[in-house]
Amino acid sequence: MSITNQKKSQKRMRGIPIHYDELKKKHTVMLTDTAWEKLRASAKRNGVSVGELMERWARSQID
Template sequence: MFTRKGQKGLKDTPYYYDEIKQQHAIYLTPTAWNDLKRRAKEKGISISEYVERWIRDTVR
């Protein structure tokens, strides 16, 4: 389980992975975006983290 409870965020410091995240852009329909937001909210994580976990789980 991923958790950083009690840890203060530090810039350019990876928490869960061996590398820091970088900003990227993708284009989605409003329907897909709203679905991502809903799913991430249900898990209590950001959309970015939801996509990261989805991709990492898919390629394993």
């Protein structure tokens, strides 16, 4: 069971972070259609959104 599935049982409340110690904010990223489709496919295989996939990737890059 993934971390996302384990935490889904928590009640979500606006303004209170669940997965991380901070709230997410809206950002814009420009990608080619090819890159976007690859991200979507990978996110679908992992059962997460593209935004969550990118979040996990970025956090994994931090030493």
